[in-house]
Amino acid sequence: MMKKFILSLFASMLLTTALWAQTQNGSATGNTADAKVKFVKESIDFGKTQLNKPVTVDFEFTNITKEPILVEAARASCGCTTPNWTKEPILPGKKGKVTATYSANGVGQQSKTIWVKFKGVDQDKELHLTGTVEN
Incomplete structure (x- = not known):
């Protein structure tokens, strides 16, 4: 009987901790970028380009x-x-965009990150740009 009580108490503590952790990162409340927007692609490979x-x-x-x-x-x-x-508010069901321009000033494989901050969302959305710059 005592063993069941301790196991139940332990399970309750684990569940509470998991829910608290979700709330801290916004996922339990829907306060994430993924709960507000859907990106067509979160990572884009631009392929190959020439230096500069x-x-x-x-x-x-x-x-x-x-x-x-x-x-x-x-x-x-x-x-x-x-x-x-996109600087103006994006209405429900409408599209917006983040444009990234990479200067291509270094030769080789490139990997860049763009962080997007949405109003009312604590955690930035992370986007990735990759490709190769040739001489």
Whole structure:
């Protein structure tokens, strides 16, 4: 009897801890970018380009909520990548985009990250840009 009680108590503690952890990262409340938008692609490979020939790609997304959403900011992992984004609120069911331009100023395999901040969402959405720059 005591063994069942201790196991039940332990299981309850594990469940409570798991729910608390989800709430802390926003997933239990729906406060994540994935709960608000659906990206067509979260990672884009631009293929090959020549040195100093900039590459621009669009990360398109759809507002999957019943309220307008707003991209507050976007930042890149380095100064060689410049993000731009839809500045006006995106209505429910409508599309927006984050455009990333990579300067291609280094030879070899490239991997860049863009973090997108949506209003009312604590955790940024991470996007990836990869490709190869040839001399």
